[in-house]
Every structure is written in structure tokens, then in C-alpha cells.
Amino acid sequence: MTTLNTYLTFEGNCENAFNFYRSVFGGEFAHVGRFADMPADPNYPIADEARNQIMHISLPISKECVLMGSDTGGHGGPLTVGNNFSISINTDSKEKADTFFEKLSAKGKVTMSMEKTFWGDYFGMVTDRFGINWMISFAEEAQKG
The missing domain is CATH 3.10.180.10 (2,3-Dihydroxybiphenyl 1,2-Dioxygenase, domain 1)
Known part of the structure; x- marks a missing residue:
């Protein structure tokens, strides 16, 4: 089965946003990963101020739908509101x-x-x-x- 879900990107406030979404939709986070949890990669160094930011978070909304997100972690250039989402396909x-x-x-x-x-x-x-x-x-x- 293939599923489509929304993936949101934030600039440092992902955890606050997802705590809000959890208060709206209920439930518990299926996963919370921080940039500090990533293996070190010299090509993508993580700044000290981004280490506690969210690398990936997921909040099941229903059996078929999961809201997911992350902070930019300082990568990918400045965030542009309106283009700060992706469609996630899981095959x-x-x-x-x-x-x-x-x-x-x-x-x-x-x-x-x-x-x-x-x-x-x-x-x-x-x-x-x-x-x-x-x-x-x-x-x-x-x-x-």
C-alpha cells in the first residue's frame, strides 16, 4: 500500500508547532528525533544551537494519516513560508x-x-x-x- 502524508518544515519552532497540533488532534508522537541524534557527517555539520531542534517528528492523526515535520537545522537555505511543506510518499x-x-x-x-x-x-x-x-x-x- 502507498500512503501520502504532509511533511512540514520549520525554522526552529517545530517542537512548539507539533505540541500545538497534538493539542488539536490528540494522540501521542510516534517518533521524535533531534539533530543531536544523527551520526556525525563532516559534509553537514550541525551547529550547537540546532542540536536540540527536531530532525524528524511524526504525529499519527488516524490509521491512514500521519502529520510529520522537522526544523531546517540550518540546512537548505532560509525557510520560505508557503513552500515549507512536502508531500511524503511511503511505498x-x-x-x-x-x-x-x-x-x-x-x-x-x-x-x-x-x-x-x-x-x-x-x-x-x-x-x-x-x-x-x-x-x-x-x-x-x-x-x-
Whole structure:
């Protein structure tokens, strides 16, 4: 099964925003990861002031819908309100992830090529030819369970 969810990006206030969204929708966070939790990468150093910011957070809204988000962590340039969201696609196969990525990136801009990530997913990001940001993910471990 393939799902589509909204992924929001913030400039340092993601945790406050998601605490607000939790007060609106109820429930508990499925995951809260901070930039300090990431393995060190000399290509993407994390500034001390960003270490406690949110790298990834997810709030299940229903069985089918998850609201997700992160702070910029100082990467990717300044945040632009109105373009601070992505559509997150979660697939049930690596092949589907590659197909969606290939088709969405045609005449678009690849932000991150599809690759295995430190958190275990096969993941990539692209902005399509219409300016819409997409995150494509296949969680191989979830398929085994």
C-alpha cells in the first residue's frame, strides 16, 4: 500500500508547532528525533544551537494519516513560508519508490537521490517541475515485520 502524508518544515519552532497540533488532534508522537541524534557527517555539520531542534517528528492523526515535520537545522537555505511543506510518499516496495522518484524528477530538481539512510529507509527528495516538494520512502524493515 502507498500512503501520502504532509511533511512540514520549520525554522526552529517545530517542537512548539507539533505540541500545538497534538493539542488539536490528540494522540501521542510516534517518533521524535533531534539533530543531536544523527551520526556525525563532516559534509553537514550541525551547529550547537540546532542540536536540540527536531530532525524528524511524526504525529499519527488516524490509521491512514500521519502529520510529520522537522526544523531546517540550518540546512537548505532560509525557510520560505508557503513552500515549507512536502508531500511524503511511503511505498511498500523499493521498485515503486524508484518509479515514483524517476517520474516526479523528470524536468524537476533532485534534492537528495534515492539511497539507504542512517535511519534505515530507502529515501530521496525531489522538487517536481511544478515546484512541489516530494519525499519518497520505502521502509524495508517495516515490510519484514
